[in-house]
Amino acid sequence: MAKGRVSIVVERCKACGFCVEFCPTHVLALSSAFNSKGYHPPHVVHPEKCSGCDLCGMYCPDFAIYGTKAGELKVNKATGGEK
Numbered sequence: 425m426a427k428g429r430v431s432i433v434v435e436r437c438k439a440c441g442f443c444v445e446f447c448p449t450h451v452l453a454l455s456s457a458f459n460s461k462g463y464h465p466p467h468v469v470h471p472e473k474c475s476g477c478d479l480c481g482m483y484c485p486d487f488a489i490y491g492t493k494a495g496e497l498k499v500n501k502a503t504g505g506e507k
Contacts, residue, residue, distance in 0.1 A: 428476020428493050430468050436488035437465035443480035443489050449473040452480065 430451060437459055443466050444452045451474045452466040459465050466489065468474070474491060481490035 426472050426474045426476075426494060428474040428491050429471070430474055430480060430489065430491050432466060432468075433488045434459045434465045435461070436486045437463055438486055438488075439463035439465060440485060441466075442483040442485070446479050446483045448477065448479060449475055 438461070439454060441454060444454055449470070451468055451470050453469045454464045455467040456464065457467075466480075476491050476493035478491040481487075484490075
């Protein structure tokens with residue numbers, strides 16, 4: 425069972441690959457699909473391995489991805505809703 429979850433904002437991604445490279449549990453891979461900017465965003469290939477460490481989010485220069493621990497909820501401060 426996964427200890428965490430990865431959320432991806434596909435349209436923000438510029439396919440730098442940092443999230444894929446630095447994920448310690450190898451949860452991510454770059455997709456063969458394109459976003460509207462023509463980049464290959466990451467997708468989750470092994471969701472059960474996610475630890476929720478958020479290294480993917482810390483390395484992302486475009487704030488296009490983040491990880492959360494299971495049961496943890498990130499709240500958008502501007503709207504008060506879930507991200």
